[in-house]
Amino acid sequence: MPDTVRVGLVRRAVGLRGEVEVEPLTDSPGRFHAGLSLRAGDTGVEVESVRRGTKGVILKLAGVADRDRADALRGRYLEVDAAEVPALPEGSYYHWQLVGLQVQRVDGTAIGELVDVVDYPANDVYVVRGDAGETLVPALASVVVAIDLDAGTMTVDMPDEVEVR
Secondary structure, three states: OOOEEEEEEEEEEEOOOOEEEEEEOOOOHHHOOOOOEEEEOOEEEEEEEEEEOOOOEEEEEOOOOOHHHHHOOOOOEEEEEHHHOOOOOOOOOOHHHHOOOEEEEOOOOEEEEEEEEEOOOOOOEEEEEEOOEEEEEEOOOOOEEEEEOOOOEEEEOOOOOOOEO
16 A cells, blocks of 8 residues: 555646646545645645636645745645545445556466556556556456455456457
């Protein structure tokens, strides 16, 4: 488990008073609130205020008093301590929990390591990199048979003739 988890990406400075536009990397709309402690790189910051923006949320961060300081945060990820991440229901996982799992078929044949999760409207797709190249695994209950975070494995039931790139 990582020490911190990314919850937002600073896109740009907004106005002259040090506000930043943040692209949320979370499905929880209430994630950002006044008083929230975040990390921006090696710097700890606290959210003073939050308002909705056209492409995310606009945050006013303590200690960021002007546009120049806000612009210096552009491109930085905002992170929270991993201990603050709420637990998900049984059978649901955060992407960061899945990346790094060793993926195998039901017969035990290794496919490779899960290196990325791609969001699509219908379902996520797991990108698995192994000796045969990249294999795309649909994140469907009919395909993903088991996930064992403690063992670091994912077992899938899919035909041999899957897409490899």
